[in-house]
Amino acid sequence: MSGQLVARFRSVAESGVAVAIGIIAGGLIMLAFRYDPIRAYIALFTGAFGSVSGLLESLAFATPLMVSAVTFAVGVRASLFNIGAEGQAYVGAIGAIIVGGTVLLPPGVHPIAATVFAMCLGAAWALPAAILKIWRGVHEVVSTIMLNWIAFWLTTYLIRTYLGEPGRTERAIPALPTARYPVIGETLTAIIFVTVGFCLLVTILLWRTGIGFELRLVGDNPEAAKYAGASSSRAILVSFLVGGLAAGLAGATQILGRPPSWTLYATLGNVLNLGFDGIAVALIGRNHPIGGIFAAIFYGGLLHGGRFMEYQAGVASELVEAINGIIVIALAIPEIVAILRRRRES
């Protein structure tokens, strides 16, 4: 018990040191470019969390990331390096447009149907990587990267052809008003309850069910898991499918739950990088779905608050990105070290 407590304290302390290092390193860079780091950081954090509207906007940025982080996190829990959330999110967005934009359903049912369909498409897009891994041992990094590109071009094609909005070829058909989640404030909608709920469900799945135990066992020590009679195939399959559902949901949030466009642009600009940002969020959240919720809110705060560093402290926007990147890398290091340590031990 005390060992567990020490471990938990240690991971919190590590994250705290990481935050400090990231913020100091970013501050030194700002000093080097003759900007005012204190004013910039005040602008960043008060902009992101210092007002109701800022907080709502930061939460809007966090909404898709907490679930796209789950994709990577459940992968790591099963000892997989699943980076397919990016493509699965595109496909999820397409699913949300198909049901949300082209099918007539009563309000209340419509958003749920569109969300579920989007999640199922995301899971379906994860399936080939899972099957290749189980059946032929194809490394998931290779298969998911390739599937990401296939998803990118397929989605672009669909927007420019069958799903394009007539007269506005730069975007797809928007979700019908009946399919949209109600707006809470700024660009935050009620879909955040769905994403938080999903993270909680995955937590229960991982730590309160037999399948979750098996998944973690396979991830921690495949050899021991084999002797204990656990099925690594099943663990891999479950990990990919849960990850696909999560990424599909991440894509759906930008269609059914993000004003003002409620649709997907032909550049995929409003879903681009959700999956890759999710990896960073998962690492900051120590690959735990609940840690991911808080990490996503922090990351969303950086995404939203960054503009105030530029606006109030005059920091060049390129430098804002670099500073945010440094903070994120510093925060991700403890988990990267932990993953590497686990790899070496097994």
Added chain:
Amino acid sequence: MTKTLGILANRSAITRIQGIIIIAIVVIAAAGAAAYYFMATPPPCPSGSKCIAIVTDVNGRGDLAFNDMAFLGGDMAAKDFGLKLVELISRKDSDYVPNLETAAKDPNIILVVAVGFMLADAVNATAHKYPDKNFMIIDYPNLNFGPNVMGIVYEEHKASAIVGAIATLTAAYYKYARIGVVLGMEVPLILKFEIGYRWGADWALKWYQAKFNETAPVIGDTPVKERVLSAYTGSFSDIVKGYEAAKPMYEKGAAVVYQVAGQCGLGVAQALKESATAKGLTKGPPFWIGVDADQDWYVPGFTLVSAMKRVDKGVYLAAQLAVQGKLRQVIQETGGTVVLGIGTTVSGTPVEGNSVSTMADLDEFIQMGINGEKLTGKKLLPMSPEEIKSTVAAMRNALPSWIWDAAKELEEGIRSGEIKVPNAQMMTAEELAQWRAVLG
């Protein structure tokens, strides 16, 4: 066992030293920052000043065209009217609304400028939420966005028609079979450029026939479908895609390639430079045609002309009206959408937005290249300003005067309203198909 414990103890000792170092760094950095705080740079829009905010789309700055032109106009307005210019660069599509809102909430901002059609939905939402704030959007009409939004649109089809004519006659003069055009995303706004360019090519061949009583050499005999090569890259930012689209056009014998793809279009110039260097050429043919800005300085000797779209004038105009307090009046008079083009007026005063680049424009835009070098830290100007000017002048003089006469004739016809260029932005799918059947 003891050995393991020893290592563990060592590890924690290292951590403690690291901890001390980190705390030391924190203290030093905090002290340094606090000292620096007193001599810090002021924010871009300090309280008590009047400012204009420019919000970009995801393509951002550095395109030497569309977005940079908006900042040029903002800079000039700031200088002339004693304003401060604040920029909000959008990194993601989801930045549009929060960026516009950040500017809208600032009481010092007298005008929020949205650069590009991609921000239309966001402007619509934000303008309704902040009815007291003035907004302006480039390249999008005010479609019920409210009485506080000025939409500024241009007549790109007309400028494209003129450069299409110049390109076609240049191909005829040098006996090339084709011309080309590389475009960004396939949206109504960009279709307007494409159809205008094709229409200009068609007009030029008829003009040649009438003038010299014979079909234009080579290009006049090329089947309509193959005369004007076109490609949509789907991007306004990816230079590689622009390069890949232009390369085969030059290989197929295009004398001139017109670029309508922002930063992506600079790839056209790269493809051209590469084949010119391989052949040891110092001036065209082949050529390319620049867009939005005067890009004649970019690859001097190979840039035939530029189809200018004065985004800077649009920003300047809106800022001027906002300073004078006349913005809403003009929005009311015009129904919210101001057209800047060839022979256009705003409240009775002539304000033009489109033209074909001249030597006078070149001076102004060489300066923009110098500013661009400062901004990106990369070398942009290929040679000294004087050399650029003499190279461009030599290239222009090498072309027969009848090409420039034709361009002038077309421009005057457009200005007087005698010549009508089809505007693809407003076309239905059937109308577009009809024009494609005629123009290729």
